[in-house]
Amino acid sequence: MTQLSLRAQLASALGRSAATLSRMTGRGDGSVIGGRVGLMLEPDLLRKLARDRKLALVSATNGKTTTTRLITSALLELGEVATNAFGANMPAGHVSALSTHKNAPYGVLEVDEKYLPEVLDTTGAGVVCLMNLSRDQMDRAAEIWLLAQKWRNALSGKPTHVIANCDDPLVTWGASTAAKVTWVAGGQRWKEDSWSCPECGGPLERKDADWACRECTFHRPEPQWVLDDDAVIDPRGQRWLIDIQLPGLANRSNAAMALAVADAFGLSVERAMPRLREVTSVAGRYTTVERDGRQARLLLSKNPAGWLEAFDVSDPNLPIILSVNAQGPDGRDTSWLWDVDYRILRGRPVFVTGERRLDLALRLEVADVPFALCASFSEALAMQPPGRVDVIANYTAFQQIRSEFGRAV
Structure with a gap:
């Protein structure tokens, strides 16, 4: 050089x-x-x-x-x-x-x-x-x-x-x-x-x-x-x-x-x-973290196209936690939630958290997807029985969850 x-x-x-x-x-x-x-x-x-x-x-x-x-x-x-x-x-x-x-x-x-x-x-x-x-x-x-x-x-x-x-x-x-x-x-x-x-x-x-x-x-x-x-x-x-x-x-x-x-x-x-x-995880994506006997797999999804891919990876037999924020890196506008077809989640235990959980809750209500509203990710995880659970979060929500586990990579 x-x-x-x-x-x-x-x-x-x-x-x-x-x-x-x-x-x-x-x-x-x-x-x-x-x-x-x-x-x-x-x-x-x-x-x-x-x-x-x-x-x-x-x-x-x-x-x-x-x-x-x-x-x-x-x-x-x-x-x-x-x-x-x-x-x-x-x-x-x-x-x-x-x-x-x-x-x-x-x-x-x-x-x-x-x-x-x-x-x-x-x-x-x-x-x-x-x-x-x-x-x-x-x-x-x-x-x-x-x-x-x-x-x-x-x-x-x-x-x-x-x-x-x-x-x-x-x-x-x-x-x-x-x-x-x-x-x-x-x-x-x-x-x-x-x-x-x-x-x-x-x-x-x-x-x-x-x-x-x-x-x-x-x-x-x-x-x-x-x-x-x-x-x-x-x-x-x-x-x-x-x-x-x-x-x-x-x-x-x-x-x-x-x-x-x-x-x-x-x-x-x-x-x-x-x-x-050799690549098993990418900046926390696809990582499984554990707390109190619960194994949570972390999936990142930032927009409608990304949610479609996250649903493809997610295990339909597991409960799922969804977390959405609307900070600067996410974009303040959450209207894109209406472009995601959440009906695929019907029949699964769904838990909703994040700063904009009410926006997501309304979208799920319209899609006729039953859910439990949680004040925090920790609360949502604590509501799970021991075993595996999938987590889908948008950008800053994902980073916050990573931080709870020492920025797992």
Whole structure:
């Protein structure tokens, strides 16, 4: 790697010290404050830290933290990898990640959808992985069509190799201006945000996995990689069983995207797959925590598409605790709860908590889903008989629960 300037070295070192102090004092994991300190001292620090590294950027509404973790695990087969493992997905988090692993030749960075154009321009990353776009944080996020347009503009004219999910029309449109695209049929269970053509506004016609606009030439491209239930078919037609420990169809899709990215780095499926199996939990997601004989499995869900995937992973034979907040990182607007079909929970013991438990309680009442209202997560957990229980929580509610168990990872 190119030697950093003295100013950049000092900024990076002070940022790492700030991050360490943050962890020691229990204020956080240091993944944001360290980057902020570094950028204050050297505003161009991200560009300097990214220089001469082989970087992959990962962006999506859902699944980017998990996919980042899977790609990172795979690329460790090639050497040291710098990554923002705990989801600090804006430039400060990227600076902290690259500074912490200052000699790593590889980097895999999760990037907030809105920041992708800026981070791509700054880092000059050679690989970008784009998975899905759906509504999220509705009170302050732009319309997802506008996000796709920003991706489209950011990729135009750049030599970046894009790995993109061709089953999502918005992702396809956003990625289609890139110089090189590897299309992955990663699936799209949540289709409620992509019934209209992003190119002309006409209706999209869907038949099985295929889709096309009725009024223009925009259509699903032919994929090089195909997710086929519990396996992935590579560009050479070879079928590989996706042998991972993370549950659910969404994570098999994440794994398929990760394998395609690994291939772009020259890493074969045969070498990458065992590395993917090593990932058992991602920043607390899918972790099981225990208290007083009760084993609670933690599932994160932030928006309607995410709830659909959480229901897929959840065990229908178990009681379930639902927790919803509406703090800044969640988005203040909880109207998205009405887009989630909670009828799937009928017949299960359901317990509702979180700062916005009354919003969720009303939604369940309308869906004719019986529930018990609880003042806190601890109360909800104490109401369970000894044994297993599933927990689905949105972002800040999930972090609060993690904190009760020492931020279980």
